[in-house]
Amino acid sequence: MRSQALRGQYALVGMAESAVGVVPDKSPRELCVEVTLNAVKDAGLSLADCDGLITCNAFAEPILYHAEAVAEYLGWQPRHCVTVNTGGGTTFMAINMAVAAIAAGMADTIVVAMADSLRSFMTRDQAMVVQSSSGHPHYEQPYGPTVPAYYALIARAHMDRFGTTEAQFAEAAVSCRAWANQHPNAQKRELITVDDVLQSRPIADPLKVLDCSLVSDGGAAVVITRRERAQDGPHKPIYVLGYGEGHAYEHISQAKDLTTSAAVLAGDAAYAAAGLTPDQIDLMQLYDCFTPALLIQLEDLGFCRKGEGGDFLASGVTRPGGSKPLNTHGGMLSHCHPGNPGAMFGLTEAMLQMRGAAQARQLADIQTALCHAQGGIMSSHATLILGVEETL
Amino acid sequence: MMRCQRGELQLQHCNHCQHVVFYPRTHCDACQGDSLSWRPASGKGVIATYTVVRRGVSADFPAPYIIALIDLAEGPRMMSQIIDAEPEALSSGLSVTVDFESWSDSITLPVFRLATGRTP
Numbered sequence: 262m263r264s265q266a267l268r269g270q271y272a273l274v275g276m277a278e279s280a281v282g283v284v285p286d287k288s289p290r291e292l293c294v295e296v297t298l299n300a301v302k303d304a305g306l307s308l309a310d311c312d313g314l315i316t317c318n319a320f321a322e323p324i325l326y327h328a329e330a331v332a333e334y335l336g337w338q339p340r341h342c343v344t345v346n347t348g349g350g351t352t353f354m355a356i357n358m359a360v361a362a363i364a365a366g367m368a369d370t371i372v373v374a375m376a377d378s379l380r381s382f383m384t385r386d387q388a389m390v391v392q393s394s395s396g397h398p399h400y401e402q403p404y405g406p407t408v409p410a411y412y413a414l415i416a417r418a419h420m421d422r423f424g425t426t427e428a429q430f431a432e433a434a435v436s437c438r439a440w441a442n443q444h445p446n447a448q449k450r451e452l453i454t455v456d457d458v459l460q461s462r463p464i465a466d467p468l469k470v471l472d473c474s475l476v477s478d479g480g481a482a483v484v485i486t487r488r489e490r491a492q493d494g495p496h497k498p499i500y501v502l503g504y505g506e507g508h509a510y511e512h513i514s515q516a517k518d519l520t521t522s523a524a525v526l527a528g529d530a531a532y533a534a535a536g537l538t539p540d541q542i543d544l545m546q547l548y549d550c551f552t553p554a555l556l557i558q559l560e561d562l563g564f565c566r567k568g569e570g571g572d573f574l575a576s577g578v579t580r581p582g583g584s585k586p587l588n589t590h591g592g593m594l595s596h597c598h599p600g601n602p603g604a605m606f607g608l609t610e611a612m613l614q615m616r617g618a619a620q621a622r623q624l625a626d627i628q629t630a631l632c633h634a635q636g637g638i639m640s641s642h643a644t645l646i647l648g649v650e651e652t653l
Numbered sequence: 654m655m656r657c658q659r660g661e662l663q664l665q666h667c668n669h670c671q672h673v674v675f676y677p678r679t680h681c682d683a684c685q686g687d688s689l690s691w692r693p694a695s696g697k698g699v700i701a702t703y704t705v706v707r708r709g710v711s712a713d714f715p716a717p718y719i720i721a722l723i724d725l726a727e728g729p730r731m732m733s734q735i736i737d738a739e740p741e742a743l744s745s746g747l748s749v750t751v752d753f754e755s756w757s758d759s760i761t762l763p764v765f766r767l768a769t770g771r772t773p
Binding site for chain 2: 386389390393397399400401403404405406407409410413414415416417418421462463464465466467468513514515519
């Protein structure tokens, strides 16, 4: 979407979230089926009105042909059916693939559905090992790195280069928790302080357990269609204004730069496609797998200058009542993080805020939102910019 | 990694553009040339960044242990462990030298320890 040709031509018309956190009574496949049906219903449609399905695989219940298996379970034969796997970036890459598939005439109305159950269908050790397996099998994994350790290497580099402090990283967790406190379904709702984060259990210096996202069960789905088909649904259509990607490396030891990520590339492309600048974004929904990742995205996506992410977070502008709301559902640090589907909840929250349906945490007049996700160890990035009718 | 078992760290050099390649590949990641030679490395480097892992990845890796990215004197950056160092003694930019630890009967890994004396 380098040009603005697709701007406003495709809209998100339905959404659903499952229960999140600890959800032992449904398998990942059953959660995926549930949110698929509920998102279609939310759009005021039936499965027969939809002809595409995009899913991602589940760590806790891997299925070789995942999307096909979900469609089969539903007795549905969509003409476009594909499983996407780009790690944490899967969500917005899948949205872009849905737009591209519709633009290419492969489908008219596509459901993007994702669910996984890292909490109830895997042991903590299994979840740890499977996620750490993103490391290079010969040149990283033999040294015993964990996913928090990979991000700790980035955190240390940012501290060394810009003087960022552990307390400033902690501000990201405090901000997300303050929003989660207002969300009835969030996995962690009790308010925390910077001191709570600093005093929490060390995981990989300088990261403590409260700098790390949750391990959760859960799923979410959205329905996307052409603009002209989006007008008759029960909810305000939420339009895709722009999208961009950036891919820098796969393994952290191959990163050319530890403190600036390819989020710069993804953001630049998305802003150009949307015809917007960072100061025109009303709501930020960023990828908070670990607090330093969130801080670096704030810089790389232009919400503050490089090296000033710590001051930006510490100023309190991202918290409830602040001028730069960030992760208003609580993010993966506090709402839930079921693995690859994690960023779906950043997207569904943006839709709720733009519909005006975010209950106690509803913000006034959210017309634009930027959703960002990343895969690997800050390796590959996807930025999605959304807008309401008035922004077209 | 037979060379590591002999206590030698070697790196691939591109015969076409002289780029030092790490991790080892069939093609140079600077020019995509496919003619590469192994040459002995100095075993010297500096810490680019590091972390003390407090919760190990599995029972095979009892915590704490130190993982670092090392900028080798020849240019490439590699992940490794720093052994026999107190966490408080670490900081980015410190010089390190290679050592070798056996990981299994057939695999020996290059690891690093803090260099004694001044950085050259």
